[in-house]
Amino acid sequence: QVQLxxxxxxxxxxxxxxxxxxxxxxxxxxxxxxxxxxQAPGKEREFVAAITWSGGDTYYAGSVKGRFTISRDNAKNTxxxxxxxxxxxxxxxYYCASKGLGGLxxxxxxxxxxxxxxxxxxxx
Numbered sequence: 701q702v703q704l705x706x707x708x709x710x711x712x713x714x715x716x717x718x719x720x721x722x723x724x725x726x727x728x729x730x731x732x733x734x735x736x737x738x739q740a741p742g743k744e745r746e747f748v749a750a751i752t753w754s755g756g757d758t759y760y761a762g763s764v765k766g767r768f769t770i771s772r773d774n775a776k777n778t779x780x781x782x783x784x785x786x787x788x789x790x791x792x793x794y795y796c797a798s799k800g801l802g803g804l805x806x807x808x809x810x811x812x813x814x815x816x817x818x819x820x821x822x823x824x
Contacts, residue, residue: 702730702813704796709818714788716822720781722796722815727753727777730812731798733805734779736770738792738820745795747806751779759805764790786822793817 703725710718724731735750749770750759758770769782779796797811804810 702726702728702798704798704813704815706794706796706815706818709794709820711821711823712786714786714822714824716786717782717784718786718820720783720794720796720818720820722779722781724777724779724798727774729800732801733799733811734770734772735797735799735805735811736779736781737795737797737808737811738790739795739817740789740792743792745808747808748794749781750805761806783820786820788822788824791820791822793819 705723708720733750733752736748737745738748739745747761748764749768751770751772767785772779795817796815798813799811
């Protein structure tokens with residue numbers, strides 16, 4: 701059973717930066733892809749970014765590309781989401797998730813393990 705623990709959320713003004721962290725209890729075939737999703741009130745959970753542990757291949761949603769950067773530290777089993785130029789529409793609960801090889805990386809249902817989420821609020 702993989703456990704994912706997010707941290708780093710907070711309240712900040714538009715234009716600011718924030719870094720989220722996701723610590724995984726282990727790296728297995730179930731954590732080949734590590735992803736970040738977000739869910740705003742009244743909206744569906746949406747894909748933000750993903751990365752592979754092995755080669756560091758990265759994937760981004762169009763709405764965050766160029767502003768957000770996903771990275772990983774294999775030695776710490778930790779994935780990061782650096783968020784710059786934040787906008788009020790980035791306000792959401794951000795979740796870390798993991799999945800194995802194959803399938804669609806942007807589909808929440810494809811992920812097997814989820815963290816508890818961390819709130820990010822961006823004021824205008």
